[in-house]
Amino acid sequence: xxxxxxxxxxxxxxxxxxxxxxxxxxxxxxxxxxxxxxxxxxxxxxxxxxxxxxxxxxxxxxxxxxxxxxxxxxxxxxxxxxxxxxxxxxxxxxxxxxxxxxxxxxxxxxxxxxxxxxxxxxxxxxxxxxxxxxxxxxxxxxxxxxxxxxxxxxxxxxxxxxxxxxxxxxxxxxxxxxxxxxxxxxxxxxxxxxxxxxxxxxxxxxxxxxxxxxxxxxxxxxxxxxxxxxxxxxxxxxxxxxxxxxxxxxxxxxxxxxxxxxxxxxxxxxxxxxxxxxxxxxxxxxxxxxxxxxxxxxxxxxxxxxxxxxxxxxxxxxxxxxxxxxxxxxxxxxxxxxxxxxxxxxxxxxxxxxxxxxxxxxxxxx
Ligand code: ADP
Ligand code: MG
Numbered sequence: 001x002x003x004x005x006x007x008x009x010x011x012x013x014x015x016x017x018x019x020x021x022x023x024x025x026x027x028x029x030x031x032x033x034x035x036x037x038x039x040x041x042x043x044x045x046x047x048x049x050x051x052x053x054x055x056x057x058x059x060x061x062x063x064x065x066x067x068x069x070x071x072x073x074x075x076x077x078x079x080x081x082x083x084x085x086x087x088x089x090x091x092x093x094x095x096x097x098x099x100x101x102x103x104x105x106x107x108x109x110x111x112x113x114x115x116x117x118x119x120x121x122x123x124x125x126x127x128x129x130x131x132x133x134x135x136x137x138x139x140x141x142x143x144x145x146x147x148x149x150x151x152x153x154x155x156x157x158x159x160x161x162x163x164x165x166x167x168x169x170x171x172x173x174x175x176x177x178x179x180x181x182x183x184x185x186x187x188x189x190x191x192x193x194x195x196x197x198x199x200x201x202x203x204x205x206x207x208x209x210x211x212x213x214x215x216x217x218x219x220x221x222x223x224x225x226x227x228x229x230x231x232x233x234x235x236x237x238x239x240x241x242x243x244x245x246x247x248x249x250x251x252x253x254x255x256x257x258x259x260x261x262x263x264x265x266x267x268x269x270x271x272x273x274x275x276x277x278x279x280x281x282x283x284x285x286x287x288x289x290x291x292x293x294x295x296x297x298x299x300x301x302x303x304x305x306x307x308x309x310x311x312x313x314x315x316x317x318x319x320x321x322x323x324x325x326x327x328x329x330x331x332x333x334x335x336x337x338x339x340x341x342x343x344x345x346x347x348x349x350x351x352x353x354x355x356x357x358x359x360x361x362x363x364x365x366x
Contacts, residue, residue, distance in 0.1 A: 077140025105318025273308025
């Protein structure tokens with residue numbers, strides 16, 4: 001009899017709070033109804049075998065060495081992180097499949113890492129805490145692959161609940177479940193702008209550095225410590241106009257996350273939508289991380305009657321969200337396709353989502 005352990009964990013979409021994570025600020029993601037699924041079963045000796053059904057590829061590893069950025073690193077990196085934390089799982093065969101679009105800003109990477117962590121937790125009976133699971137998944141990305149991402153993606157994938165958004169305080173890593181159940185006459189549309197965020201690496205590092213330099217110049221541990229009331233004074237003390245724009249985005253964006261939570265508490269969807277749109281303008285004008293495909297999607301959404309719309313994710317492409325009256329979805333999709341065609345952009349993809357459940361472990365026996 002073999003016993004297979006399965007981990008299932010979703011992609012996520014961040015409703016609001018962009019580039020606030022590494023400034024010790026706030027983010028507000030929901031889990032998607034699209035998941036990665038990893039099955040762990042006994043391996044041959046100490047060998048680690050990883051198969052991706054999407055890619056049709058298998059790798060076999062006899063050692064785990066950090067540094068190489070390959071697709072299997074998101075899986076092997078979790079094993080490595082667990083070893084670093086004192087849990088040697090030994091040889092194992094890991095098979096993965098996922099319906100989270102790769103590289104679209106919906107965190108197929110965290111879905112994969114978290115599904116792996118959950119599968120291994122069950123497979124090796126590690127009984128990890130939620131925070132240990134999140135850390136193993138995040139360490140895979142930061143430590144094994146060397147990608148300096150923040151704490152949101154893995155915690156969203158693991159901890160989100162159905163019909164809730166997850167407020168994460170990136171300084172304390174404390175979370176609050178915020179009810180997020182759309183009324184029947186509204187939909188949350190996800191637009192795949194078909195522009196993968198390939199050039200984002202250097203831009204991301206530069207913005208992070210600008211924020212750190214500005215915080216140092218202002219004498220605060222992180223930009224989280226500057227309030228909107230203090231913003232004008234803080235900006236007057238910065239001499240670099242680029243830092244001024246970056247700080248203005250981060251400080252106002254943190255405030256928008258908290259305002260968004262108030263709006264949700266009041267079920268004030270127009271106010272919530274307006275905050276999404278303001279976030280987009282701030283990313284476009286101050287953080288300078290949007291591109292023509294995403295700006296066009298937001299414009300068309302608003303012209304089609306959206307209550308609000310914004311790019312989500314690190315920037316330079318990826319996904320746009322739009323909060324739309326349900327009866328405008330069809331017209332929006334048609335208008336967007338026409339606008340993209342007119343500009344010669346690749347045809348966009350439009351789907352809708354709701355706030356779905358976070359990761360789970362599942363035991364399969366045969
Ligand atoms: P995002 O997380 O926004 O989807 P990333 O660039 O962070 O984009 O992660 C995408 C990478 O994760 C892919 O390029 C691939 O290396 C890996 N990945 C995600 N899902 C799979 C999968 N099903 N099979 C193989 N690799 C995957
Ligand atoms: Mg990712």
